[in-house]
Amino acid sequence: MIRYSTAETLPALLADMSSLGDHPAVVDGDERVGYRELETRVHEASRAYLAAGVRRGDRVAVWAPNRLGFILAMLGAEAIGAAVVPLNTRYTGHEAAGILARSRACVLVLADGFLDRSFSRMLCDAAAELEDADGAGEGGAVPGLPHLRLLVGLDSRPVGDAALDWESFLATGRSVDDATLASALGAVDRDDVIDILYTSGTTGVPKGVMSAHRQTLGVARAWAKGAELSTEDRYAIVNPFFHGFGYKAGMIAALVAGSTIYPLPVLDADALLELIQRERITVLPGVPTIFTTLIDHPRLKEYDLSSLRFSIAGATAAPATLFRDMVGILGFQRVAQAYGLTECVVATMSRQGESLDHAQQTTGPAIEGMEIRVVDEEGNDVPTGSDGEILLRGEQVMLGYFEDPEATSAVIDEDGWFHTGDIGQLDEHGCLKITDRLKDMFIVGGFNVYPAEVENVLRKHPAVNESAVIGVPDRRLGTVGRAYVALLSDLDHRPDAAELTAFCRERLANFKVPHDFVFVDDFPRNATGKILKTELRVA
Known part of the structure; x- marks a missing residue:
């Protein structure tokens, strides 16, 4: 059954959904x-x-x-x-x-x-x-x-x-x-x-x-609709509840739709695979690391994952083949993307019926009640397909920063537009593509370099699993790029820095090519899976 509560306060939501009676709301181990x-x-x-x-x-x-x-x-x-x-x-x-x-x-x-x-x-x-x-x-x-x-x-x-x-x-x-x-x-x-x-x-x-009650419930309802959640869904939530992804797009979204929540305290691949098989889990969003971990599991084929219906691989850049592997190997019926920040947990979401390729390339159009602009440094709208800063306005943008009106006014202008600090572009369908963070940009010899662009190129190399590019000081150019690279496991051939340099030079302007490469087994991450580039910068 698909029915989304229209409640605008948390107590009203609980009262509304209590009509489902004994239908399971939460399954936590044996409880x-x-x-x-x-x-x-x-x-x-x-x-x-x-x-x-x-x-x-x-x-x-x-x-x-x-x-x-x-x-x-x-x-x-x-x-x-x-x-x-x-x-x-x-x-x-x-x-x-x-x-x-x-x-x-x-x-x-x-x-x-x-x-x-x-x-x-x-x-x-x-x-x-x-x-x-x-x-x-x-x-x-x-x-x-x-x-x-x-x-x-x-x-x-x-x-x-x-x-x-x-x-x-x-x-x-x-x-x-x-x-x-x-x-x-x-x-x-x-x-x-x-x-x-x-x-x-x-x-x-x-x-x-x-955020106000109406906003947290509104975000959850928009996410639930985009994911087509229903009372038949069994939602495994690995994304932490202390984060908007696990809380509003997870816990509250499930409650708005009457789905069943399966909370998971940590990512344990064996336990997660067993849970999917035993409880017939249908919904499993998360950061790409979750899915690459499952795909690489040595005993993956021993588990029945045929119940998996929907996922969003969000919060960080995904390997080029991830979406297709999630469908072809893990068996998801639909894989989507969404874009949001703590200040606006869900701003865009892939359209239903979206092609897999387009879903991987963009985060979808604005959800109901939200507007998006992409602007240049002077605040003018840029043409379709051009990079600029992403601005958001609408019902789900935060009320403000707690007891910090100065910081609030620094990011929300007089017309109500929230300046995200993210760089992106809109395509001809109004779908948003994230390019980079303004704060991550560095300048090489007077030219702007956006790390995500370089990382997207590196991701196309058949041996590269994940990368993180930062700017480091250089006496001649002021700043140059350094790429931290994690390679895929079980490679017959492991590329060296010279090979990756040549690969990038074929695809990027010279000033965008990393000056050096550092090979790593993994990256410092926060609890939601995002790479902590601040730690790389001081390494």
């Missing part, structure tokens, strides 16, 4: 939760937040991997009008403390022990240094973070002065009566802030991107 039960369990969490003094407009942070507990912790806060601040599970204690301080989150729900790390101990140690350095006040659950009143551990009691395990936390909510809960649920407005997603921080201090 299966139906849609009616999901609403009940979310409300249990909401009561506990209310008992802890959380009110509409407060911030609640969640620091955990993909799992049922994350879903309950997030939705329970959002259902009573609190804004959720998800924390990257790869954060250090210092990074988490910094975001908790900036957001002034009053409650933190975390999963101690994930990846063999105690999040609460890391946080307490880092916050103690913050207190010493900044003279931050006392009185919170963690000295140095005075606004943080409570730590809640999903599996055990965290380290901290005011801490509870999840079951004890839920028990506190039994003191909250039905009328108080109903009042809190009913007070949530479509324009209330539902989440604050902090940018990756690869270009400086992370900024908190605010």
Whole structure:
């Protein structure tokens, strides 16, 4: 059945979809939760937040991997009008403390022990240094973070002065009566802030991107429609819930359509292949690394993957043959692309019925309610097929950066256009092709070089799996290109730098050809699979 909820607040969405009764909403290992039960369990969490003094407009942070507990912790806060601040599970204690301080989150729900790390101990140690350095006040659950009143551990009691395990936390909510809960649920407005997603921080201090309930649900609905999600779909979500890809295009999109969520905390190829076969998974989006890992799996042919229906291979550049391999080897019926940023999680998406080749080359046209322009340095629209900066305007563009009007006005102009900093072009169908990031551009002898263009050429070499091009200082030209290259495994012939140089010279102007090549086994990446070029630049 295909039916997309038109709810514009999170509590209204849960109430709407509870009509699906026992239809599974979340399957996490041996635990299966139906849609009616999901609403009940979310409300249990909401009561506990209310008992802890959380009110509409407060911030609640969640620091955990993909799992049922994350879903309950997030939705329970959002259902009573609190804004959720998800924390990257790869954060250090210092990074988490910094975001908790900036957001002034009053409650933190975390999963101690994930990846063999105690999040609460890391946080307490880092916050103690913050207190010493900044003279931050006392009185919170963690000295140095005075606004943080409570730590809640999903599996055990965290380290901290005011801490509870999840079951004890839920028990506190039994003191909250039905009328108080109903009042809190009913007070949530479509324009209330539902989440604050902090940018990756690869270009400086992370900024908190605010979205309203109507926006997060609108993004999810647009993605669900583009993917043709239905109640028959079983959606394996490897993309982390702390990121818009796993959260809005994942968790919330599935709930909007009544699909079943299968949360996966880490990418384990064996476990994922077994899950696809056992549960007949139909939807599996992700970064290209996920699919190349499955394609290269030595026992791939032993698994039945015939249930796979839809995927988006997004968030980073894909190998030239990936889409065809996803169809021909993994068996997906449809593979698409989408384009978005933290500030606008879904802006474009491949059209239904799109050819495979065109879907790989472009990210599709603007979704409903969004506009796109591609402009030159003076802000003038460039011709079709020409490069320029991508501007977005519409319903899904962020409200702004949390308590940072200066940074907000720097990227959203007076006419409401969000300046993405991405370089791209529109084709004759209005479909967007991403060319590069403005920040990654470097100048060789006075000529602009966009790394993605060079990377796209390298990807065409039959031995190259992935590459990352950066600019490095050069005494004569100011800057020259350096290419970090990962080759395919099991090659009969491994090219050297001279061969790749000759290959590039055949396809690129001389100033675009990398000055040197560094061969690597893999790249530094963030938790969503993106290559961290900032780390390559300091290597």
